[in-house]
Amino acid sequence: MTARTDLETLMARLVLKDREAFRALFSATSAKLFGVCLRVLKDRGEAEDALQEVYVKIWNRADRYSSTGHSPMTWLITVARNHAIDRLRARRADSDIGDPDLVLSDPAPGPEARAIAAAEARRISECFGELEQARADAVRGAYFEGASYAALAERFDVPLNTMKTWLRRSLMTLKDCLSR
């Protein structure tokens, strides 16, 4: 994987509609993003379609990247995951969440955001390991499968409100661990 600074240079060039930079970004990042699409959609053909759409979005919306304060990989993964989830929910008529309501937020960047991001990235696996297996799986289910609270409650065979409490607690444990 290309070093982060290289990806940052490519992202900056992308905003200027530099096609060579786009090609370079594709070869450096497409395997990871294809992995994300596959993980969410679990269907090769659909993941290929999603990947195409993801890179069209990346090309068209590169100007939004810098305002998030994200690292390039964080932004790219977020675009890919959200798009794949959109597709998954469009496919799934039984969703009780209704229309996907996931758009990239583009607020002003926090100045210390990047430093924090780098520090947290190193710890995320460790902190995830601190959660009980089932609870970590519930968080994964929500992130990678777009599972609703109702779907998660059914899967883990707990009442809906218990599921909500569980997941919220797990998220707070994760956050606390990351900020230790």
Added chain:
Amino acid sequence: MSDRPDIPPDDSARAAEYVLGLLPVQEAREMRAELGQNAALRAEVLAWERRFADIAENEVEPVTPPAGVEAQIMAHLFREERRPWWQRFGLGQVVGVAGLAAIVALGVLFYSNLTQPLLVPEYTAQIVGEGDSLILSAALDADTGELLITRDIGTVTTGRAQELWLIAGEAAPVSLGLLAEDTETVLNVPQDLAARFEGGVLAVSDEPPGGSPTGAPTGAVLAVGEVNTI
């Protein structure tokens, strides 16, 4: 990290739920409106995006996509240089027509038995969905009744079909056929329908597999475009 202002746990959880897509539609909408006003909440949403993306970065194995995917993306985005002739109209019609005439003349000279004569399409349309989620280009050659639809952006939802309609004047929409999932669809338009393209509107609707069971659009209108006359 201690320099980051603390956010109430409830707000942090709500931000996480927003990023995960766990909030009910109405709450998510309210949340989005709130993000415009509340900088701390906005920062927390972004922080959750980072935390979750880190999980993906750590846990998802890279898988090299097939080579064709890159080619298709590049063709999608950078097709201007090799755009088919029917899409170049409007940019330089005079040059286009002159060039086309030359090509036809050459074609006639060198290939006296052309199987597919180069004919100028009389009608074109860009059919565009909300938020540019679906963009199609259509070109009708009224002489042959051949309607070529190129899928520029967007796909067909699995288990659903996309049906193309002509809306001419006040008349009810008339089905022109189903769109293929491929980049290009060719539909044959009967002469009487082709004659009604001028000033009409093309629309794509979401339908069950096999198309509308009623003969009229039954699902959501996914994209619309006015017919232009060349």
